[in-house]
Amino acid sequence: MVDDGGIIIKEEVFEEAYIPSRMLHREGQIREVARCLEPVVEGRRALNLFLYGPPGTGKTTLVKYMFDDLSSRSMKFKPIYINCWERNSKHAVASALLSSVDPLAPLKRTPAELLEDFLGSVERKEYNVVVCLDEVDRMEDKDMLYDLSRAGIGLVLVSNDPYALVDLDPRIKSSLFLNFVEFPKYRPDELVDILKDRAEIGLRPGAIEPHLLRVIAVSAEGDARVAIATLRNAAKLAESRGASKIEKDDVMQSVKAARKLKVQQILSTLNEEMRLLYSIVEEHGEISSAELYQIYRERSKKPVAERTYRNYMDRLVELKLVKAEGDVRWRRYKVV
DNA sequence: TATCCACGGGAAATACAGGGAG
């Protein structure tokens, strides 16, 4: 390996698809998921799982990590991973299932036929299948879960939303015997450990001081994906300066960029009136509630009622886009 | 102490989305 002064040694360590060789601070979750999936090594069926928790808490990574491990220990184990954000219709899911066991199978047929072929193929090959349905709340026709489970397919359902399955037919839900596993946000010190691990593998030795990792960890607010992306970005900034070490400024700039991106993302999910309110607060830095509403009424084409305005502001506060000061009366809003 | 007025709970009204019939 040539030393060209670069900071990043192994880029893939920072990529979304990277599966770490060990998962830190998820011991309890690993134990529970392993308990449910371990039977496949003995040729028995897996117990169904429901994994839930906020983004960047290791749900998907843990599933892939487990799939890799079990695959290396059992020839008949067939893991299938499907992201329901990309494939949410019954047909899309059924096609993905079939082509993962039979890549050449024709797909221009009804979902029911595809599913039947899939199950037939699984039985012929004596596969022990576990299907991971990521972002399962996006899935349109959840009745399929019942058909799969009844056919002996193990299910790993993943969602940000703990209540993703409340609208599911109670009879189907109870027939699945789901094992619930919660993935809480990482604490700052846990994120530091994770970042240390990645830095050790992905960056040249001594490329970053531990206290800077802590700055990144705190700013990521429990989300490992954000933390890792911020570290990578800081490394890139340092590299583009021609430096061999990440400095505080690189980190600060990267943290700022991450926060800005997040704000933009959240803002894009809100309606126009709420965005206008945010921009007025941003413009003033700090403003009283009464003044804010007055300015808002002048600027908006169709201003909402005063009570709705207060609901909107509560929402902006909840999303941590603005801060409210003053408890009861004379409330003032500030940009975070 | 009397009055003021933004806040927030809740009911009513309205907008919106999803499902079924034709």
Add this chain to the structure above:
DNA sequence: CTCCCTGTATTTCCCGTGGATA
């Protein structure tokens, strides 16, 4: 595919509350 109905989510209206102010 369109239209209509129904259930859900959002917005508006109304009002009691309690700290601030005079």
